[in-house]
Each structure stands twice: as C-alpha cells, then as structure tokens.
Amino acid sequence: MNSSYDIVIIGGGPAGLAAAVSAYDSGARSMIVLERDEQLGGILNQCIHNGFGLHTFKEELTGPEYADRFIRQALERGIEYKLNTMVMDVAADRTVTAMNREDGVFQIKAKAVILAMGCREKPRGALNIPGYRPAGIFSAGTAQRLVNIEGYMPGKEVVVLGSGDIGLIMARRMTLEGAKVKLVAELMPYSGGLKRNIVQCLDDFGIPLMLSHTVVDIEGKEHITAVTIAEVGADLKPIKGTEQRVECDVLLLSCGLIPENELSTAAGVELSPVTKGPVVNESLETGVPGVFACGNVLHVHDLVDYVSEEAARAGAVAAEYISGSSEPGGREITLKAESGVRYTVPMTVRPDRIDDKLTVRFRVGDVYKSAYVSVYFDDERVQHKKKRVISPGEMEQIILTKEQLDSHPDLQTITLKIEQP
Amino acid sequence: MYDVIIIGAGVIGCAVARELTKYKASVLVIEKNEDVCTGTSKANSAIIHSGYDAENGSLKARYNVEGNRMMDELSSQLDVPFKRIGSLTVCTDKARAGELHALKERGERNGVQGLQVLDREQVLELEPHIADDVVAALWAPTAGIVCPFKLTVAMAENAAVNGAEFRFDTRVENIYSQDGAWHIVTDKGEYISRAVVNAAGVYSDVLNNMVSDRKLSITPRRGDYILLDRAVDGYVSHTVFQLPTKLGKGVLVTPTVHGNTIVGPTAIDIEDKESTATTADGIDSVIAMSALSIKALPTRQVITSFAGLRANEAGHDFILGEAEDAEGFFNCAGIASPGLSAAPAIGRYVAGLIRDKLELSEKTDFIAQRKDILDPKKLSLEERNALIKEQPAYGTIVCRCESVTEGEIIDAIHRPVGARSLDGVKRRTRAGMGRCQSGFCSPRVMEILHRELGIDLTQVTKSGGDSYIVNSRTKDGD
Numbered sequence: 001m002n003s004s005y006d007i008v009i010i011g012g013g014p015a016g017l018a019a020a021v022s023a024y025d026s027g028a029r030s031m032i033v034l035e036r037d038e039q040l041g042g043i044l045n046q047c048i049h050n051g052f053g054l055h056t057f058k059e060e061l062t063g064p065e066y067a068d069r070f071i072r073q074a075l076e077r078g079i080e081y082k083l084n085t086m087v088m089d090v091a092a093d094r095t096v097t098a099m100n101r102e103d104g105v106f107q108i109k110a111k112a113v114i115l116a117m118g119c120r121e122k123p124r125g126a127l128n129i130p131g132y133r134p135a136g137i138f139s140a141g142t143a144q145r146l147v148n149i150e151g152y153m154p155g156k157e158v159v160v161l162g163s164g165d166i167g168l169i170m171a172r173r174m175t176l177e178g179a180k181v182k183l184v185a186e187l188m189p190y191s192g193g194l195k196r197n198i199v200q201c202l203d204d205f206g207i208p209l210m211l212s213h214t215v216v217d218i219e220g221k222e223h224i225t226a227v228t229i230a231e232v233g234a235d236l237k238p239i240k241g242t243e244q245r246v247e248c249d250v251l252l253l254s255c256g257l258i259p260e261n262e263l264s265t266a267a268g269v270e271l272s273p274v275t276k277g278p279v280v281n282e283s284l285e286t287g288v289p290g291v292f293a294c295g296n297v298l299h300v301h302d303l304v305d306y307v308s309e310e311a312a313r314a315g316a317v318a319a320e321y322i323s324g325s326s327e328p329g330g331r332e333i334t335l336k337a338e339s340g341v342r343y344t345v346p347m348t349v350r351p352d353r354i355d356d357k358l359t360v361r362f363r364v365g366d367v368y369k370s371a372y373v374s375v376y377f378d379d380e381r382v383q384h385k386k387k388r389v390i391s392p393g394e395m396e397q398i399i400l401t402k403e404q405l406d407s408h409p410d411l412q413t414i415t416l417k418i419e420q421p
Numbered sequence: 422m423y424d425v426i427i428i429g430a431g432v433i434g435c436a437v438a439r440e441l442t443k444y445k446a447s448v449l450v451i452e453k454n455e456d457v458c459t460g461t462s463k464a465n466s467a468i469i470h471s472g473y474d475a476e477n478g479s480l481k482a483r484y485n486v487e488g489n490r491m492m493d494e495l496s497s498q499l500d501v502p503f504k505r506i507g508s509l510t511v512c513t514d515k516a517r518a519g520e521l522h523a524l525k526e527r528g529e530r531n532g533v534q535g536l537q538v539l540d541r542e543q544v545l546e547l548e549p550h551i552a553d554d555v556v557a558a559l560w561a562p563t564a565g566i567v568c569p570f571k572l573t574v575a576m577a578e579n580a581a582v583n584g585a586e587f588r589f590d591t592r593v594e595n596i597y598s599q600d601g602a603w604h605i606v607t608d609k610g611e612y613i614s615r616a617v618v619n620a621a622g623v624y625s626d627v628l629n630n631m632v633s634d635r636k637l638s639i640t641p642r643r644g645d646y647i648l649l650d651r652a653v654d655g656y657v658s659h660t661v662f663q664l665p666t667k668l669g670k671g672v673l674v675t676p677t678v679h680g681n682t683i684v685g686p687t688a689i690d691i692e693d694k695e696s697t698a699t700t701a702d703g704i705d706s707v708i709a710m711s712a713l714s715i716k717a718l719p720t721r722q723v724i725t726s727f728a729g730l731r732a733n734e735a736g737h738d739f740i741l742g743e744a745e746d747a748e749g750f751f752n753c754a755g756i757a758s759p760g761l762s763a764a765p766a767i768g769r770y771v772a773g774l775i776r777d778k779l780e781l782s783e784k785t786d787f788i789a790q791r792k793d794i795l796d797p798k799k800l801s802l803e804e805r806n807a808l809i810k811e812q813p814a815y816g817t818i819v820c821r822c823e824s825v826t827e828g829e830i831i832d833a834i835h836r837p838v839g840a841r842s843l844d845g846v847k848r849r850t851r852a853g854m855g856r857c858q859s860g861f862c863s864p865r866v867m868e869i870l871h872r873e874l875g876i877d878l879t880q881v882t883k884s885g886g887d888s889y890i891v892n893s894r895t896k897d898g899d
Contacts, residue, residue, distance in 0.1 A: 036818070086818040101813035104806035123858035125648070125725030132698045133727060135888035139860040146864055152878055152891035177895050221695055222887040238701075 001082065001103065006322040007031035008096045008110035010087050010263065013042020014304050015295025015311040016116035017070035022315030023114075024077045028322060032108070033074070033081035034098050040074070040081060041067030042118060043141070044304065046148045049169055051196070055305035066304060090115075090267040092288050112290045112318040115264055115278065116311065119257040119296040121166070127255055129161075131218030131227075140166040140254040144173070153177055155249035159227050160184040161215050163191040163198070165302070165393075167254020172201035174250075181205070182246055185213040185229050187236060190367040192256070193393050194302055215251070216243060224251055257300045267291060274343040275299040281332070282349045282358050283317040284310070292318050299345050299361070302395045306361065333411050340364050340371075340418030342392075349414070351405035358400045360416070367391045368418050373398060376415040377408050390418065423449045425775055426605050426614040428593055428628060430454075431462035432569060432761055433753045434620035435576040436768025442583035443772070444781035449612060450577070450585060451605065453592040455885025456845045457838060458573035460622045462761070463848065464646070464697065464729025466686065467569050467677050468660050470759040471508060471561035473528025473536060480739040482531040485759040487766035489563055495765050499575035500793035501568060502678040508564035508660035509544060511714045513554040520664060521559045528561065535562040550656055552716045564660055568678050569761055570848035571793065574838070576768075579791040581837035583784075588612075589841075590885060593621075596631045596750075603749060616749045616775050623694040623732045625740075625754035633744040637754055641694050641730035644686025645703030650722040650856050654680040661714045672710040674718060679851065684711045684718070686729070699728045724856050731757035741767060742774055751775060794832045794850060798824060819869070820862040822855020830866060834873045841874065843867070844884040863890070 007028055009016045012035030020033050039045060044052070047063025054060060057069065074081070085100040094110045121139035136155060138146070144166060146152050156179050160167045163186040171181045184202060189212050191198055202209050210229065216238045217228035231242035259277040261269070269286040270279045277298040278286040285292050294314035295307045330352035335344045344362045368390040375383035375398055383398060390396060398416065405411065425441055427434045430452035441448050454460070469492055475482035496503035512518050518538075525536045537560045544551050544558045551558075581587060588609065595606040596617065605612045619628045626637035654676065663671025674684050687703045708720045734740060734755025744750045751771055756763070775781070797805050797815050808828075809816040815828030833840045833849040840846045843853060846866050853859030853866065867881045867890060882888040 036821070084817065086821065088818075088824070099809075099816055099818065101809065101816035104809040104816055105802055120857050121860050123724070123856075123860055125858045126723060126856075128647075128701075128704050128723060128726060130699045130701045130704060130726075135883035135890055142860045142863060146891055147895055150864060150868075150878065150891070151895045151897070153893045153895055154891050216701065218698070221697075222884070223889065 001032065001080070003107070004109040005030050005032050006110070007112045007114060007318050008108055009033045009114045009116055010090070010096070011035065011042065011116035011118060011295075011297070012040040012081055013116065013118050013295065014044055014067065014070060014307045015118070015297070016042070016114070017067070017074050018308040018311035019114045019116055019294055019315035019318070020079045021070060021073045021077060022312035023319040024079055026316040026319035028319035031079060033079060034085045034087050034096070035081060035083050036086045038084055040071045040083070046141075046145050047169070048148050049173070052304050055303065056308055070308070087263060090263045090291070092268045094290055111322040112292065114314055114318055115286070115291065115293040115297050116295050117260045117263060117297045119259045119300055121253070122256040122258060124253055127253070129215050129218060132220055134218070134220040134222055134224045136220065136224035136249055137218070137251045138253070140164065140170045140252045143250070143252055144170055147173060147177065153179065156180065157182060157248045158250045158252060159215070159246055159248040160252045160254060162186060162253055162255035163193050163209060164254035164256060165193040165197050167252055168193045168197040168201040170252055170254070171207050172205060175205050175207070179250070181207050182248060183208045183210055183229070185210045185215060187214045187232060188212070190391055191393055195394070214238060218251065224249060227251055257296065259297045259300065261297060264293065264297070272343060272347065275345065280346050282346050282354050284314040284346065285317065290321060299343070302393065306395060333405070334413050335360065336413055336415040337362060338415050338417045340366060340368060341416045344416055349400065349405070351402060354402050356402050359397050360400060361395055361397045362416055363395055364390050364392055364418055368420070370421060372419040372421065374417045374419045376417065377411050378413055384419070422602060423447045423612065423614040424779055424781070425449070425616045425618060426451060426603070426612055427618040427620055428605070429620035429622055430457040430577060430587065430589070431460050431620060431622055432458065432573045432576070432764040433756050433767055434618065435573050435580060436764045437618050437620060437753065437771050438580040438585045439576040439583070440768040440772030441775060442580045442585050443784060443787045444776050445784055446779065446781045448580070448585040449614070450580070450587045451591050451593060451607060451612065452587065452589050455589050455842055455882070456840070457577040458570050458848060459884065461729055461732060461756070462569055462573050464727050465569060465644070465758070465761055466646070466673055466675065466683060467566060468508070468673070468675055468762070469503070469565040469567050470762040471528065471536070471564040472531050472533045472759070472762070473524055473559065473561055475531060475759065477527060477530045480741055481759060481763065484739065484763035484766040484770065486532045488763040489565070491765040491769070492565060492567065496567070498789050499572070499579060499791045501571045501575045503565055503567045504678055505563060505565040506659050506676065507560065507562040508662060509539070509548060510559040510561070510662040510664055511544065511551065511555045512557050512664040513552065513713060515556050517664065518557045521557055524559050533561065533563060536560065547659060548657060548661060550716050550718070551661070552712065552714050555714065566660065566675060566678050567761070574849055575791055575793065577838045578836055579788070582788055582791065587838055593628065596628065598632065598747070598749070615779055616751060618751045618753060618771060618775070620753045622756065623730050625732060625752065625756070626734070629744065629752055629754055632747040632750050634746055635744060637740060638735045639732050639755060640690050640735070641696070642733045642757065643689045643691050643696065643728050643730055645699045645707055645726065645728045646683055646685030647704060647707055647720065647723045647726045649682040649684070649719065650724050651680040653682045653719050653722050656718065657682055657715055663710070663714050671713060672707055674711050674715045679854070681724070684708070684720070690733070694730065697728045697730060699726050703728065725858055733757045739763070739767070741771060743778070749778065794829050794836070796829070797826055819865045820852035820855065822857050822861070823851040825850045825852040827869060830869050831873060834870065841870070842882045842884050842888070843870070843890070846870070
C-alpha cells in the first residue's frame with residue numbers, strides 16, 4: 001500500500017467495484033478500494049435471492065453471483081483493495097484516514113475520491129413507535145444478515161412493518177425457513193417496494209399486505225410477544241377503534257433507507273435534504289472538487305443494475321479528472337423537481353461535459369396512473385411521455401441529449417414534472 | 422454470612438457498595454436483572470441537579486447538594502464523564518418572574534452556590550435558541566451532566582475490585598430476621614448477613630414492607646424521553662428546565678455528555694413496576710412541550726425514545742437509614758429525582774450508618790482510582806498505532822456510528838462486573854447507541870459475546886432473561 005493514490009474508492013460493494021473497474025478501463029491505474037467488511041461485494045453478499053443483473057448481464061443472478069462478476073473484473077485488472085478497513089475521515093483536500101488491524105491508522109492522499117459507502121436502514125427509534133423495547137425487533141437487513149450469513153433464525157412468528165424491498169424479500173425468506181409471516185403493514189397507501197417483489201414475495205405466499213396501517217404498540221418486556229396494528233388516516237395518524245393485536249416473536253422493520261454520508265459531511269460535501277445524498281453535477285462530482293459519489297450513498301436505488309451503471313460513470317469521470325483532461329465545464333443548467341417529482345440526480349448539468357446523452361434519475365412522491373413525465377426547458381415543454389404507473393418504490397429516468405441541450409444555448413433551468421392528463 | 426447484603430445494583434446500590442468497600446466488611450450485591458444499571462438508573466435525564474428545587478430541610482435537598490459537590494472528585498477518581506454545564510430554569514410569563522427569585526432563595530437556603538436570575542438578553546447569550554416567550558431564567562452554574570451508565574458501572578467495578586461480590590439474575594423473594602441475622606431468600610438460594618441495604622428502586626416499598634410495619638408505598642412515575650442524534654449537538658448547551666406551571670413540571674432539554682440531546686420526561690403515575698413502555702401521547706407531548714423553552718429544536722432527528730420509572734414515595738422525600746422497627750435493615754427508598762445527583766452522598770451516608778452499626782474499621786488498601794475502558798479516539802495517532810500493534814482488536818471498528826472498536830468491547834466483557842449482553846456492551850462502550858441503533862453492529866457484537874464468553878449464539882441476549890436474539894439454526898445452518 002502506498003501513501004498516495006490517484007483514486008481512492010470508499011466502499012467495495014456494487015458501486016465501489018463498478019467505479020473501480022470503469023476507472024481502470026478509462027486509463028486509471030493508481031487506485032485502491034477500501035472495504036470495511038471481510039469480503040468485497042457489500043450488501044449483495046447477504047442478498048441470496050435472485051433477480052439481480054437482468055439489465056446488466058441479461059440473466060437472473062443471485063446477489064453474491066452478481067457481486068462475483070464485478071469482483072472478478074476487479075481482480076482480473078489487478079485493482080488494489082483493502083478489506084476489514086474502516087475509513088474514519090475524508091478531508092476536503094482528499095486525505096483519507098482509515099484503520100485496520102494490520103496497518104493501524106493510516107492516511108492516503110488521493111487526487112480523486114469516489115464515495116461508495118451505500119446506505120443504512122432506518123431504525124425503530126427514528127420511527128417513534130411506542131411501546132416496550134424488547135429483543136426481537138430487527139431492521140430487515142440485520143435479520144437478513146443473521147439468517148443468510150450467520151445461519152440463525154430470530155423467531156417463528158413474524159410481523160413486518162414497512163414494505164421496502166428488503167422487508168418483502170425477508171417475508172419470503174422467513175417463510176421458506178418455516179416461519180409464519182403474519183402480515184406486512186405499510187404506513188403509506190402504496191408500497192415502498194418493487195411491484196415484482198410484492199407479487200413474488202407476498203402474493204405467492206399468501207402474506208397479506210396491509211396498506212395504510214402501522215404498528216402502534218409493542219408488547220413484551222424481555223422479548224417481543226405481540227404488536228398492535230392500526231389503520232391510519234390521510235394524515236398518517238392511527239384511527240382509533242381500528243387496532244388489532246397480533247402475536248409475534250419477531251418484528252421486522254423495512255421503513256426506508258438512509259444514504260450513509262457521515263464521511264461526506266466531514267469532507268464538506270453538501271447533501272440534498274430530499275435524497276440525503278450529495279448534491280452532484282452531471283459528472284457525479286460533489287461540491288468538493290475531486291470528490292465523486294455513486295450508488296446508494298448518492299440516492300437509494302431500486303435495482304443494483306442502475307447502481308453499476310451510475311458507478312461506472314463515476315469511475316470514468318474520476319479517471320478523466322485525474323488525467324487532467326477534463327476542461328472547465330462551461331455553462332451550468334439547474335435541474336428542478338416539481339409537481340410530484342421528489343428529486344433528480346444529477347442536480348445540475350454542464351452540457352459541455354456530457355458525451356451524447358445523460359440519464360437523469362428521479363423518484364416520485366405518490367402513485368400516478370396514466371400520467372405524463374414532462375421535461376421543461378425553462379418554459380418550453382420538450383418531453384411529455386405517458387406512463388401506465390409511476391410509483392415511489394421504483395426509480396424513473398429521462399434522457400437528455402447533448403444535441404438538444406446544445407440547441408438551447410440560453411437554457412437556465414430544466415424542470416421535471418408529473419402531469420395528469 | 423456477609424456483613425452487608427445490598428439489594429439492587431442501580432446507582433444507589435452500587436454507590437453504597439463502593440463506599441462500604443472502604444471498610445473491612447464482606448459485601449454482597451444482589452440484583453434481579455442480569456447487569457448493573459438496568460432499572461431507574463438507566464432511564465433518566467442523566468443530569469446532576471444543582472439542588473435548588475427540593476424543599477428546604479428535605480433529605481432530597483441535603484443529599485442533592487452534597488452529591489453535586491462530590492461529583493468532581495468522584496468523576497475524576499472513577500474516570501466517568503461529567504461536565505458542569507449549568508442549568509437554566511426558564512420562565513415565559515412576566516407575571517411569574519418573581520417565582521424565579523423565590524426558587525433562588527430556596528436554593529440558597531439549600532446551600533446551592535452561584536444562583537442568579539437572568540433577564541432575556543442574558544439567557545440569549547447562553548442559549549441562542551431559547552424560545553421567543555422566555556422572559557427570564559434561573560441560572561444554576563453548579564448543575565451538570567453525567568453518563569448514568571458509566572457512573573453506575575464504574576462504582577460497581579470499583580466496589581468489585583475492592584472486594585464486593587455481585588450476584589445477578591437473583592430475585593429476592595423474602596427477607597426475615599433470625600437470631601440477630603438477616604436471611605435473604607432468593608430464587609437462587611438463601612443468603613445471610615448482619616445488615617441489609619434496601620436499594621431496590623421501585624420495589625423498595627415491597628422489600629421494606631417485608632420487614633417493617635412502617636409501610637412504604639412507591640408509585641412508579643413513568644417518564645417518556647426522546648434522544649436526538651449527535652448531529653444536533655450544540656443546539657442546546659445547558660440543561661434547560663421549565664418553570665413548573667399548573668399543567669405540570671414541563672420538560673427539560675439538555676445535552677448529554679456524549680453529545681446527544683435528551684428531551685423529557687413526562688410524568689405519568691402507574692401501577693405496574695415494570696411498565697417502561699412509551700406511549701404515542703407521551704412522545705408527542707415531550708416533543709410539543711420542548712417548544713416552550715427551545716425554539717425549533719430538530720426533534721425529527723430522534724434516534725430513540727425510552728421511558729423510565731421514578732420511585733416516587735407517598736411522602737415525597739427520600740427514605741434513608743435504618744428502619745425503626747427492623748434493626749440492621751437500612752432503607753434507600755423513594756429515590757426519585759434527584760436520586761442520580763444524590764447517589765454519591767446517599768452512598769456515603771448510608772455506608773457511614775452501617776459502619777457505625779457494625780463497628781467496621783477502615784481499610785488501608787482501598788483502591789479509589791478506576792480507569793474507564795480505554796477509548797482509542799482519545800489517543801494520539803502514534804499511541805493508537807502502538808496499541809493496535811500490540812492488540813490488533815483495537816484496529817477493528819465494530820460500531821461505526823460511535824466508532825467503537827473490538828478491543829473496547831472485549832475489555833467491557835472481561836472487566837470486573839463485565840458485560841454479558843448486547844445492552845451490557847452498549848452501556849459500557851456505546852456500541853449500538855448511535856444513529857443506526859445497533860442495526861450494523863449487533864450481529865458483530867453477538868459474535869464477540871459468543872466467542873469471549875464461550876456461549877452459543879442462541880444464548881446471547883439483548884438484556885438477559887428471555888431476551889434472546891436468535892433461537893434456532895436455519896434449515897441448512899448446521
């Protein structure tokens with residue numbers, strides 16, 4: 001290990017690996033991936049279900065298989081990495097401080113840093129669920145680790161709160177392991193997960209999805225014994241009289257993911273209050289020069305394929321950045337999210353810095369049926385595309401072409417909207 | 422036969438135990454739960470009151486002020502985080518500002534020093550986010566904040582190093598006196614001693630009433646709290662109380678020694694001595710009432726909520742000392758607020774009574790100093806790397822939110838009165854105390870407990886008893 005690298009990649013999960021491989025293929029050679037776990041692959045290692053890679057590899061892979069494809073690519077290229085290594089600080093001058101058992105605390109000077117730390121789950125405390133605080137309450141991902149990596153079951157009678165994808169996957173997984181999953185309660189009137197997961201993980205196993213329901217009480221002084229579920233109104237507050245008690249020995253929480261940006265904040269990176277990830281431009285560069293972000297640390301994705309795609313772009317632009325071939329960006333156009341669109345990634349575009357087209361990803365705040373995704377160049381509507389269903393659980397995208405941007409030299413703001421017919 | 426058996430390993434029981442180990446006496450602490458600091462001591466405001474609030478002449482007043490004065494030396498001896506940040510009791514009604522002066526006078530009669538009534542401008546200088554309605558405040562510079570877990574653990578460890586024994590998971594079922602000795606009947610057998618200390622928190626009435634006709638009645642008063650992320654650190658930098666109104670005592674907003682912000686408590690009298698369940702109404706009211714003293718507190722940054730029970734006795738004061746009709750049975754009962762603040766002084770006082778009763782002589786080899794679990798974050802880079810070279814476990818971060826290393830967790834497990842559960846590790850090291858609330862580290866801490874204690878993963882618990890985390894293998898787990 002050297003004390004300086006051209007590129008330091010923080011996180012050896014799907015984002016970090018794809019970024020590293022792409023940076024290498026774009027000409028970068030001096031780089032290192034720092035991974036806190038004992039193996040590369042990140043959270044994919046515990047995602048033993050299939051359904052990964054349909055876009056990237058045109059086949060259905062399990063999480064570890066998908067990770068393995070990228071790990072092999074990284075190994076073939078001889079990309080350097082350190083396992084069991086926790087990055088403790090990233091300074092604005094791109095000095096990365098990390099620690100492991102062998103090297104102790106060490107610092108690396110980097111010309112470019114790629115943030116690929118992923119995200120974490122929202123815990124019970126942040127949800128203000130009243131009641132006791134016994135054992136048997138897990139975020140779905142923690143339970144997934146216990147079951148799939150450690151090989152232990154947390155219990156036999158399960159209630160899931162939140163219909164995020166990990167919760168849905170775990171409802172099926174626990175069922176396959178012989179547990180009785182009694183129901184999945186979801187606060188919102190729509191699911192937070194992918195439609196295909198509702199069908200394959202709940203419907204196929206007869207597990208009820210109770211929309212507009214939440215947990216209003218937890219029983220059990222030492223270990224959880226029951227929860228009380230209640231319906232919520234339009235204000236998301238429980239409706240009195242709708243309570244029902246459900247006995248269980250496990251409560252799984254799948255109520256949202258939060259990009260893990262403590263290091264980014266320490267480096268001075270500005271975060272979006274909506275995505276909780278860095279504010280980036282078309283090159284996935286944050287406000288701190290030479291610091292790039294990709295994957296779930298940037299915004300929570302629905303499919304890992306999109307993570308890989310986005311990370312590959314981060315790797316390529318970082319390689320370009322360190323080669324010094326990137327020229328000053330020229331004019332910058334702001335992207336705005338309005339009328340149902342919650343956010344966009346990126347948040348700004350410099351037309352001079354994109355090749356022939358740019359993918360803009362976004363999520364919506366509600367379920368829309370037969371609505372239009374519209375793109376406005378200032379006041380002019382330039383795209384108006386009908387979609388059968390648009391829902392918060394699925395990431396959406398639009399494509400901007402360089403040609404189109406170049407033909408609007410005075411363009412200030414690009415606005416994305418959902419428009420009803 | 423022990424000289425003294427202390428029932429209850431909360432902050433009071435551990436304070437008495439430590440003080441008693443200064444004397445030549447055999448001391449046993451019996452605790453129904455699996456660790457020290459599992460009842461009232463673990464779920465409170467984590468503050469050391471100045472002592473202005475208690476009624477003149479009450480035991481609460483006396484031992485609060487005395488305990489407060491002891492904290493500097495004690496925290497340095499025991500290596501426990503304590504900060505004298507001062508408290509503000511804010512008043513939002515001009516017509517009632519005079520009450521602050523009355524409180525100041527009451528405090529001065531209690532022996533509290535440095536009390537001052539501040540006008541709005543002066544308050545703003547201390548607390549820029551004070552609510553718009555605040556017109557004045559009582560400033561108590563001697564008030565402080567402490568880590569109640571670390572204080573209790575430190576006193577227990579130090580007592581153990583000085584010879585005290587601890588029996589956990591041991592529930593007292595009956596107490597009787599026979600031939601001048603006390604018999605403590607537990608679910609794990611009978612213990613005998615010359616003197617008994619009742620430090621059983623919300624159960625101290627039950628124990629007292631087993632041996633004394635001077636009946637006590639403790640009504641647990643539940644307090645709901647919320648704890649905010651360290652990202653909010655600095656928003657409030659003193660303990661901010663509200664001047665009580667007809668509607669209640671209000672809530673306090675205070676930083677903790679670890680940089681979190683705590684808001685609470687409610688005050689709900691209940692019957693069940695174990696009912697620490699929070700309620701939606703309680704959490705909502707804590708959040709709403711914080712606005713009476715602090716403007717726009719980022720209450721959305723909550724990382725956990727919890728409830729604790731104050732052991733409120735019908736007479737509204739502490740009950741300390743030998744029961745009149747039960748010789749050798751010493752009460753530390755009714756230890757509601759300001760019990761944490763008073764604990765060191767209560768420990769000293771009650772130990773002194775027992776010393777006189779049993780005619781104990783002082784030890785010459787009492788070890789007063791105790792070092793906390795080594796925190797590598799406080800070392801220089803060179804020191805830290807030397808430590809990792811010698812003990813590589815200090816190079817592995819287990820809890821990423823609070824940057825806790827494996828080395829610290831191993832230390833917490835193998836110390837005297839060591840951690841045996843996830844919560845035991847959490848209270849000693851802060852692993853799992855951060856914003857992800859143990860989502861990341863709990864499987865890793867389970868592994869360490871399994872390895873270091875030589876127990877199966879299915880035997881690893883959150884907090885003893887039936888609080889297992891996993892209970893069987895998966896189908897192909899074997």
